[in-house]
Amino acid sequence: MTKRFNATQINAELFWKFPKFLSENKKYANLTNDDRVAYMLIKDRYRYSLSNNWIDKDKNVYVYFTIEELRQLLHVGKNKVTRVKNRLIDAGLLEIEKDGFNPKDKKNYPDRIYLLQPEYDPTDLISQSSHVSALEQSGIPKMGTNKDNNSSDTIKDTDQWNFSTNNYTPEQVAVQNQDLLSHLGETLTGDKEAPMFLNKDSINLIAKWFSTPEGASECISTILNAANDSRKNAESQIGHHELYFEDYNNELKRMITNRLRRYFNKMRTAKDGEIKNPKNYLYIAMRNMFDKWQNDVLMTEKD
Template identity: 95%
Template sequence: MTKRFNATQINAELFWKFPKFLSENKKYADLTNDDRVAYMLIKDRYRYSLSNNWIDKDKNVYVYFTIEELRQLLHVGKNKVTRIKNRLIDAGLLEIEKDGFNPKDKKNYPDRIYLLQPEYDPTDLISQNSHASALEQSGIPKMGTNKDNNSSDTIKDTIKDTDQWNFSTNNYTPEQVAAQNQDLLSHLGETLTGDKEAPMFLNKDSINLIAKWLRTPEGASECISTILNAANDSRKNAESQIGHHELYFEDYNSELKRKVTNRLRRYFNKMRTAKDGKIENPKNYLYVSMRNMFDKWQNDILMDKKKQEDNK
């Protein structure tokens, strides 16, 4: 039976942002859907690059994305990944710089991947799929009018407004971005709930730990989502094995929150003390660590209940 999403699962779900120009700009109409998805996946890595300060001497951001990683995410062969990269290069959306062997570090480094900004047509900023917006169709008065009814003026105003309301890190200095991130992280609990008095799945110690170790709001959000995914997957696994039951993590908040905090500290300690390269995917490692903790905790609770029932 197909299960519907509940509110907790929707908030915990991870997703990628798909740039609209990849589908709407005619210049890139010849790209395949695999090409578009690859561009989106690489663009998503920029958040990770910023958190690791992967910025070259010209202040351009680059990413590391191996052929094997792309192959696994796209579910295609290595040769097809190479063709995808070449098509993105031909479309003027990608550049690759060879790093190779660094004699100073005595290490081989993967290629640096640079995404290139697309060539926008001003009309790309206006929807071409409808002649009237939902606001116009609703009969609600507009906030302003174009006195000369000049479409070029409207396009210029749209571009100006879009730029003013674009909060991308590219529009701020590194110092401004650092200050913004620090403010959001210092109020992480309030940011997550919208109400500092609202109950949280994580306690204050866990929130402070995440804010201290993850250097960007995006990183903190992914960390919290990973914990929630591990909790939900553990519960679903238990339900699939023993059927419906009334055990919910929220019923044991105080105990569970302390366990999550302790496991987080152990995780961050492992990340700090592990040898370079030993843990290839820190996010997956966090998921597995939390999942094991949730599974054991849930199993202990259920076994204790069973013993109590058997003794009646």
């Protein structure tokens, strides 16, 4: 008998983000669904690349993604993966640079994979099929018009819709950031008590230590990457396995909070230059914790 999702399980799941242009932009209509999924999987690796400082001399981010890894995730053969990569290259969405043998450390390195930004028009950012047609069918008037067909309500000054920090004073930016950080949990999921896989204490802790929403978001992404990679490693060893954040009376969530406090304490007390990459340090700390958690859970289940 199949089980339905309950409210706590929804927040515990891990997701990939699928770029809408892959389906809605006509320039890429000839891509297959495997091509689109491959682009999504590769782009998801960028957060992991940032945590490992995989950035070239031109400050471009690259990923390492072997044919075997893609083959397993796409559930296809190696020849199919090669064709997928070639189609993405032909579409102008992918570049590959061969690293090969590095005489300095005497190691062979896999190819560097660079995703390329898509070509799109501003209208491509709006889902015409899923939003506009639905509004028209529902009888809801279009924005910027009234019953007299007067377009005077339309905002003509696009600068009013430019929310770059360049359009605000430093004082205004500080107030905006503080508001977003003080409501970080609600901003992320709309759930004040248990946003995403973190508890309220973890969210509040992150908000205290980062001065911008971007920094807080990167911190959360780093923790999520560590959890996701730990789960994938467990799956590669024992088959299908989920990392449940609600198990054992939320013990794992409390462990995340404690590990975060230890991390921030280390950042504050470490000597200058002792920790060269704070983001990578957080990833490793969280990854080790998730690995141990899963191992303990699996050993308990085995016993």
